[in-house]
Amino acid sequence: MQVYRWTLTMALSIVHRATGIALYVGTLLLVWWLIAAASGPAAYAHVQAFTGSIIGRLIVFGYTWALMHHMLSGIRHFVWDLGYGFKANEREALTWGALIGGIALTVLIWIIAYAIGGGR
């Protein structure tokens, strides 16, 4: 591995895997939330207390970014699967697009969430 010059696409390939693993573990939060909603008010209040805390918000924010980044990075892989975007400048553009787009979508989602009163 050390003989290769470190490139952006290589780094993002690792990030794609890392976000995938984070999303995998994060499904526990999704399951907890759904089961709590099905269980009753007390269980649901526990989840809301967690997701409303600073740590909880950081985790959900990180989860939002991991999801958005993984999705855009995945779309980049679809483009490559279809046989497009292999030129050096195209590879770079797709990769930067996934990186910047993932952050932009995450921020946008959280702005909307706070605007409609989810921050309470």
Add this chain to the structure above:
Amino acid sequence: MSATDTPKRSMRTPLGRVRNLGAAHSGTSDFWRQRITGVAMTLLMIPVLVIIMMLLGRNQVGAAQILSSIPVAVILLLFILACAWHMKIGMQVVIEDYVHNEKLKLSAIMLNNFFSVAVALASTYAILKLSSGV
């Protein structure tokens, strides 16, 4: 029959000989399912985000009411099933790439299957329970 015991003179084509002999011994089916579930989740992303936005700031009674509506339940079920399948395949690829001890690898793949099925089943059960209003 594996590739190693194929006689030198054979009617089998080179593709026929290697088919199903990838790391997972399942050919390209996982590759294809990974794409199907990925596309499915991308298409479902906006409806799922809208549902989550609708649920923000509501208590359990309000949330349960939204989650029990048929379109919401169906969208979430589709998303979660695609998600569980996608993450099972993805994690298996990661395991096959980094775990080289055979016993450890098979154990990890087994645990991965258990976890993914448990996530799918627990979520499905919760959504169906909310939908039936019990």
